[in-house]
Amino acid sequence: MTNITAKTAEELIADLRQFTGSEVVYRHSLGMLRYTEGVKYLAQTTQCYWLLDAIGSYQHQLQSNARLRELQMWHLVVKDESGTLICEEDTDIEVLRQSIPYTDFLLPEITLYLAQKVLMLPSEY
Numbered sequence: 667m668t669n670i671t672a673k674t675a676e677e678l679i680a681d682l683r684q685f686t687g688s689e690v691v692y693r694h695s696l697g698m699l700r701y702t703e704g705v706k707y708l709a710q711t712t713q714c715y716w717l718l719d720a721i722g723s724y725q726h727q728l729q730s731n732a733r734l735r736e737l738q739m740w741h742l743v744v745k746d747e748s749g750t751l752i753c754e755e756d757t758d759i760e761v762l763r764q765s766i767p768y769t770d771f772l773l774p775e776i777t778l779y780l781a782q783k784v785l786m787l788p789s790e791y
Contacts, residue, residue, distance in 0.1 A: 728753070742777075
């Protein structure tokens with residue numbers, strides 16, 4: 667694993683904005699999704715592979731909704747070292763919510779898109 671130095675939230679946000687596409691797509695170990703270079707960078711930098719695991723773990727359940735097979739919007743909101751993971755349809759209709767009792771995730775919030783089984787940063791969509 668690449669050793670990435672600790673970053674501030676501002677540095678991480680600036681770094682993530684630089685990802686505007688992905689030439690390489692990585693396969694998640696659960697096999698239900700793939701992810702872009704930007705998401706890989708996020709996971710490595712913040713050690714949030716658990717976030718990819720959480721999103722991947724819901725894919726079997728969500729595939730029964732035709733709208734969610736095409737696009738899912740995932741929001742992680744962190745406050746006081748706990749979090750809430752929310753999945754929405756592209757029409758802002760919430761379809762699930764998971765409470766995360768503890769997280770040291772660096773950012774107060776992040777949104778990821780899952781489009782056609784590829785998880786990406788909004789700038790990569």
